[in-house]
Amino acid sequence: MKKLLLILPLLLLTNVVISQTRTVSGTVKNYNKQPLFGVTVSLKNTTKGTLTNEDGNFILSNLENDNYTLLISYLGFKTREINVSISNNQDIKLETITLYEGNEILSEIVIEGERLNKFSRKKTAYVAKLPLKDIENTQVYSTVTNEILKSQIVTNFDDALKNATGVEQLWTSTGRGGDGAGYYSLRGFSVQPQLVNGLPGLTNGTINPANIERIEVLKGPSATLFGNAVSSYGGLINVVTKKPYVGTGGELSFTSGSYGLNQIVGDYNTALSKEDNLYFRLNTAYTTEQSFQDAGFRKSFFVAPSLSYKVSNRLSFSFYGEITQAEQTNPTFLFLNRSSPTVASNLDELGYNNRLSFTSNDLSLHNPTQNYRIEMDYKLSNTWQSQTLLSKSSTSTKGYYSYLFDYGILGGNTYSRFINKQNANTQTTDIQQNFIGDFKIASLRNRIVVGIDYFNETQTNNSTGYAFYGNITPNGDSNGDNPFTPEVENDTYPLSTSGVDAVLASQGVSNIKSRYHIYSIYASDVLNLTDNFSAMIGLRLDHFDNEGDLASIDDDFTQTTLSPKFGLLYQPIKEKLSVFGNYQNGFTNVAPQLVGNPNEGPQTLKTFDPEQANQFEFGIKTNLFNNRLNATINYYDIKVKDRVITDPSSPFNKIQGGEVVSKGLEIEINANPIKGLNIRAGFSNNYSETTKTDNTEILNKRPLEAGPETLYNFWANYEFQENTLEGFGIGFGFNGASERFAINYESTGEFMLPSYTIANTTIFYQGEKYRIGLKLNNAFNKEYYKGWSTINPQQPRTLLANISYQF
Incomplete structure (x- = not known):
C-alpha cells in the first residue's frame, strides 16, 4: 500500500506532463493542388521530424509550449520554413502548405512577384549540376539575367556578354566552318559559347538573344563536371534558354535602329x-542588319519550341529545340604579319579607313544551326533523383569566306586577299545519366551528383582550297600583284560570285571527315561538415578516342585523363557572407588540327598530347541587406603546361610545348540600394605570360588570346515608382578595356590596339502591359578596335528604338 501511494502521484504527474504536450499538423501539396507523398517535415535545430502520407498529411506530436521553425523539404522543390508558436497547450492546425519546384534540372516553373536585385540570379542547377546557392558554391561565376538584356535593349550576343565580369570579345563571329562562332577572352584564355542548358550546343554563327533566360559564365578550368569539349582553361559560357511555365501568355517585341537594324521577337x-500538366512555349525572332561599313549584312530567322510534360510528382519530361537559318558576310579582319617586322606598329601608322569592308554583299555565308535537348527526370526516393539527358547539335557553313593577310612580301602595309568556298558541317551528340542526391550520413549533409557522359563530334569538310584574289591597303588602294609569283601582275579581281567562282575553278575540293568520342564518368559532393563550413570534392575520368581522318588510320589515337576538383567554404554569417578557396583542374584532349599552307598543297591532320591546367583561387561572396547587395571578390592563379598554339611563323600550323601562367583579380557587384534602382559593376585585372617554351618568338610575352589586362563594366537602371513619373525610367552605363597587343612576337615587334571606354544610355516607359524604350550605344561615337592577331573595328554610335507588348 505504501508503494502504491508513492507511485500514484508520479503517475498523475506524468499524465499531467503528457497532457500538456501538443501537436502541429497540416497538408503539403504542389502548385497543382496535388498532395505530395514523402515530404520531410522537421523542426529546425532538433531531431524531431516526420514524412507526409499518401494524402500529403503530417503530424508532429509531443511538442511543448515554445516557438518552432518547421522545415518542409522535398527533392526537386524549394524548401520552405514556417514559424509556429505553441502556447496555452493548444494544438496547431496549419493551412495547406504549397511547395514550388526549385530545381532547374527538373524544368521548374517559378512564379515571382517583386524581386529584389533583378540583375542578380545566383541560384542555378547548372554550375554545380546541383541546386546550389552562389553563396555556398566554391565556384566563381557571373550571371547575365534577362532583366539586364531588357533594360539595355540588347539585340545581339556580343553586347549581352559585355555585362559579364572579365569577358572581352577577341573577334566577332566569322561564320566559317568548324569555329565560326565568336571568340572571347576569359581569365587569359580564349573561349567560345558552346554550352546550352548545361549541355553541348554548337554554332558557327551568332547566338540569338531572343531565347535567352540568362547567360552563366563559369570562371576557371571546369573540366571536372563539363569535360574539355565545351570549356577552356579560363572557363565556359552556358546559355540558359526560356522554358515553359504554368499559364498562358507571351510577349511581342519590335526593335529598329541604325544601320538597317530591324528585329521582331515573339x-x-x-x-x-492543363489536366495532363503539358505546356508548350515558342520563341521566335527575325533579324536583318546592315554594316556601318561600305558593305556587309546579317539576317537570320530563329525559332525555339519547348515542351514540358509532368507525368506525376515523380516523373517529368522536357524538350527544347533551337533552329536558326542565317546568312551573313564574313568580317574581313586585317591579319597582321606573324613572321617579319610590321611596317606599322599602331593605328596611326597603319592609316586604316575603318569604313571600308573589303568585301561585297554578293559574297556571303549561310549558317544553318540546330540544337535539340531531351530530358527525363525521375524521383527515385525522397533523397535521390535520376536525370537522363540527350542533346544533339548540327551546324553548317556554305558560301564564300575570305581573309586579308600581311605576308610582308609586297611591303607598304599591303594585305593579300585569299578566298575559298566553304562547305563544312559539324555534328555532336551528348548523352548523360546523372544521379543526384541530398541526404545525411552521421548528421553530415551530402549533396552529390554522380554521372556518366558520352560525347561524339563529327566534322565534314568539303571546302575548296584558298585562292589569291587581289591585294588591298588599309586606306583603300588595291592591285592584282600575286606575292607568290615572280611576275608583276595587274589583273583585276571583282568582288562578285562569278569572278570568285572563275578563280576557284582551279582549286581542289577537300574530302575530309573526322570523328572523335569522349567517354566520361564523374562525381561531385558538397559535404556540410558543419552548418557553416562545407567542402566540395569532385573527380572526372575521361577516355578520349580519336578516329581522326576517317580515310586514314595513321592519325588514330586514344588518351585517358583524370581531372580533380576541391573547394572549401566557410560562412562567418550564414547566408550572408562566405569565404572560399578552390583548386580546379582542366585538360584538353587536343583534337587533330588541319595544318599546312593551303596554297602549297592539301592540308594534313596533326595530332597532339593532352594539355593540363591547374588553378588555385580564393575570395569572398556576400548576400547582404536582404539580397540587396551581392558581391564577389576573388583572386586566381592558373598554370597550363603542354600548350598548343598557332605557329608564329605560319597561321596554318600549330605547335605544342611550354608553359603559360595566368593570374588576376576580379570584383563583381550587383546592388539594389533602393526600390527601382538596380546597379551592376565589374572589374578584372589579368596578368598572363608564356614562361617556358622552345619558341623564342613568344617566350616571356603576353599571349595574344589573353586580351586586355584590365576590363571594367557598369550599368545602372532606375524606374520611377510613384507620382506623375511612375513607370518612366533611365539607364546609364559604360564598359572599357586597357590597351592590348594585336601582335607581339620577337621577330614582328608590337602592334598595340588602344584602350577605350564606351558609354551607353537608355530611357524607357514601362506600362502595365507594354514597354517603350530608346537606347544610344557608343554615345560619344568613340572609334575603337578589338583583335587577336587581327584588327577588327567596332560599331560607331547607334540609336535603337524598342516597343514590346506583354499579354
Whole structure:
C-alpha cells in the first residue's frame, strides 16, 4: 500500500506532463493542388521530424509550449520554413502548405512577384549540376539575367556578354566552318559559347538573344563536371534558354535602329493540356542588319519550341529545340604579319579607313544551326533523383569566306586577299545519366551528383582550297600583284560570285571527315561538415578516342585523363557572407588540327598530347541587406603546361610545348540600394605570360588570346515608382578595356590596339502591359578596335528604338 501511494502521484504527474504536450499538423501539396507523398517535415535545430502520407498529411506530436521553425523539404522543390508558436497547450492546425519546384534540372516553373536585385540570379542547377546557392558554391561565376538584356535593349550576343565580369570579345563571329562562332577572352584564355542548358550546343554563327533566360559564365578550368569539349582553361559560357511555365501568355517585341537594324521577337506560352500538366512555349525572332561599313549584312530567322510534360510528382519530361537559318558576310579582319617586322606598329601608322569592308554583299555565308535537348527526370526516393539527358547539335557553313593577310612580301602595309568556298558541317551528340542526391550520413549533409557522359563530334569538310584574289591597303588602294609569283601582275579581281567562282575553278575540293568520342564518368559532393563550413570534392575520368581522318588510320589515337576538383567554404554569417578557396583542374584532349599552307598543297591532320591546367583561387561572396547587395571578390592563379598554339611563323600550323601562367583579380557587384534602382559593376585585372617554351618568338610575352589586362563594366537602371513619373525610367552605363597587343612576337615587334571606354544610355516607359524604350550605344561615337592577331573595328554610335507588348 505504501508503494502504491508513492507511485500514484508520479503517475498523475506524468499524465499531467503528457497532457500538456501538443501537436502541429497540416497538408503539403504542389502548385497543382496535388498532395505530395514523402515530404520531410522537421523542426529546425532538433531531431524531431516526420514524412507526409499518401494524402500529403503530417503530424508532429509531443511538442511543448515554445516557438518552432518547421522545415518542409522535398527533392526537386524549394524548401520552405514556417514559424509556429505553441502556447496555452493548444494544438496547431496549419493551412495547406504549397511547395514550388526549385530545381532547374527538373524544368521548374517559378512564379515571382517583386524581386529584389533583378540583375542578380545566383541560384542555378547548372554550375554545380546541383541546386546550389552562389553563396555556398566554391565556384566563381557571373550571371547575365534577362532583366539586364531588357533594360539595355540588347539585340545581339556580343553586347549581352559585355555585362559579364572579365569577358572581352577577341573577334566577332566569322561564320566559317568548324569555329565560326565568336571568340572571347576569359581569365587569359580564349573561349567560345558552346554550352546550352548545361549541355553541348554548337554554332558557327551568332547566338540569338531572343531565347535567352540568362547567360552563366563559369570562371576557371571546369573540366571536372563539363569535360574539355565545351570549356577552356579560363572557363565556359552556358546559355540558359526560356522554358515553359504554368499559364498562358507571351510577349511581342519590335526593335529598329541604325544601320538597317530591324528585329521582331515573339514569345508565346500555353497549356496543351492543363489536366495532363503539358505546356508548350515558342520563341521566335527575325533579324536583318546592315554594316556601318561600305558593305556587309546579317539576317537570320530563329525559332525555339519547348515542351514540358509532368507525368506525376515523380516523373517529368522536357524538350527544347533551337533552329536558326542565317546568312551573313564574313568580317574581313586585317591579319597582321606573324613572321617579319610590321611596317606599322599602331593605328596611326597603319592609316586604316575603318569604313571600308573589303568585301561585297554578293559574297556571303549561310549558317544553318540546330540544337535539340531531351530530358527525363525521375524521383527515385525522397533523397535521390535520376536525370537522363540527350542533346544533339548540327551546324553548317556554305558560301564564300575570305581573309586579308600581311605576308610582308609586297611591303607598304599591303594585305593579300585569299578566298575559298566553304562547305563544312559539324555534328555532336551528348548523352548523360546523372544521379543526384541530398541526404545525411552521421548528421553530415551530402549533396552529390554522380554521372556518366558520352560525347561524339563529327566534322565534314568539303571546302575548296584558298585562292589569291587581289591585294588591298588599309586606306583603300588595291592591285592584282600575286606575292607568290615572280611576275608583276595587274589583273583585276571583282568582288562578285562569278569572278570568285572563275578563280576557284582551279582549286581542289577537300574530302575530309573526322570523328572523335569522349567517354566520361564523374562525381561531385558538397559535404556540410558543419552548418557553416562545407567542402566540395569532385573527380572526372575521361577516355578520349580519336578516329581522326576517317580515310586514314595513321592519325588514330586514344588518351585517358583524370581531372580533380576541391573547394572549401566557410560562412562567418550564414547566408550572408562566405569565404572560399578552390583548386580546379582542366585538360584538353587536343583534337587533330588541319595544318599546312593551303596554297602549297592539301592540308594534313596533326595530332597532339593532352594539355593540363591547374588553378588555385580564393575570395569572398556576400548576400547582404536582404539580397540587396551581392558581391564577389576573388583572386586566381592558373598554370597550363603542354600548350598548343598557332605557329608564329605560319597561321596554318600549330605547335605544342611550354608553359603559360595566368593570374588576376576580379570584383563583381550587383546592388539594389533602393526600390527601382538596380546597379551592376565589374572589374578584372589579368596578368598572363608564356614562361617556358622552345619558341623564342613568344617566350616571356603576353599571349595574344589573353586580351586586355584590365576590363571594367557598369550599368545602372532606375524606374520611377510613384507620382506623375511612375513607370518612366533611365539607364546609364559604360564598359572599357586597357590597351592590348594585336601582335607581339620577337621577330614582328608590337602592334598595340588602344584602350577605350564606351558609354551607353537608355530611357524607357514601362506600362502595365507594354514597354517603350530608346537606347544610344557608343554615345560619344568613340572609334575603337578589338583583335587577336587581327584588327577588327567596332560599331560607331547607334540609336535603337524598342516597343514590346506583354499579354
